[in-house]
Amino acid sequence: MVKENQMVSSIMGVNTGVIRQNNNFAVLALKIKHPRNKHTLLFFPLVTLKDLLLGLEHRLARQTASAGKSKEEQRKAIDSASKKMHSHLPELTEDELKAADIGQCVDKVELSQYSENDLIFTFSLRRGEMLKLRINEYQIELLVSAIIHAINNADLRDIAFSLSSILDFLPLYDAEFLPDGNIAYDTYLQDEWKQALFARHQALVYHYTDDNGQTQFGGTVIKTRSASGSDEMASISRRVLDYSHRLHKLKGKPCQVSVKDISANPQHKLTLKQCMHSLQLLQRQVKEQQTAK
Incomplete structure (x- = not known):
């Protein structure tokens, strides 16, 4: 049975490190200093570290999108929060x-939970407990920097690159278009x-000519x-190929x-049938365009 701690802990300072196993990444250690000189030491495997960064990156993207006077005020607030966190850096031995x-x-x-000022993450621990952590939006930049710095410092830059390249999209389905008109897919x-975190559903159809001169298709x-x-979508379309089992061959x-x-409606939930139908329609359009050439 999971024991839930109803208290929400806040952050005063953080420190990070990486534990390796057989020279490979095992977990990221995150030591958090709370008010009243309390400390928590957590360990994140890659899967949950990616999920933490996914939530943090979403708020960072919102900050980046702001402009004008609010942008200047935001920068001052981030610098102030970072300076305060540096002054409360917990020792990690x-x-x-x-x-x-x-x-x-x-x-x-x-x-x-998330609001204009804070994100609240719930962490399920292996010991069967749950920890709730409040992260102020102005603390996010330093927290992300500390995580990436620890990974780079452990000479695992490929891990840092891999993590950073999958935070601005979420795969739902991969598909292969079969000769009989059906679709084989992964969910x-x-x-x-x-x-x-993401408002837009996007259908992508990849097409290329094989060694026999036949056009082959894949989709996601x-x-x-x-x-x-x-430009952002063009970059994502290239990076999707790195993580898709069906599309990686492309x-x-x-x-x-x-x-x-x-x-583009964030409240709109599409079914599997709707997504596959959209892929088939897009593939059909691509075929028609090629035939018209």
Whole structure:
């Protein structure tokens, strides 16, 4: 049975480190200093670390989108919060990392509440407890920097790059178009809180000519905040190939991609049938365009 701590802990300062196993990334250690000189030491495997960064990156993107006078005020607030957190940096020793308590490993992350000023994450710990942590929006930049710095400092820059490249989209379905007109697909089960971070459903159809001169197709449906036709979406369409089991074989091939907004309503939940139908329609449009050439 999971024991839930109803108290919400806040952050005064953080320190980070990486534990390696056989020279590979095992977990990221996050030591948090709370008010009244209390401390918590948590350990994040890659899966839950990615989920934590996903929630944090969403708020960072909102901050980046602001402009004008509010942008200047925001920068001052971030710098002030960072300075305060630096003054409360908790010590993280090698002995603490060697004596890592597996019960403090975070097995699940949920962004349970968010407001204009704060994010509240709920961490499910391996020991069967739940910890709620409030992160002020002006603390996020330093927290993310501390995480990335720890990974880079452990000479695991490929891990840092991999994490940073999957935070602005959420895969829902991958598909292969079969000769008989049917679709073979994989489903990515994504928590509701993750889907709520992104407003746009996008259908992507990749097409290329194989060695026999035949056009081959693959497709995916993702959620993102980027519009089709944008530079951001073009970047995402390339990075999707790195993480899709069905589409990874296209990486490095001179393929083209067609992107179509399915829905830009954040409250609109699309069914599997709607997503597959959208992929089929987009593939049909691509075929018709090629035939007309």
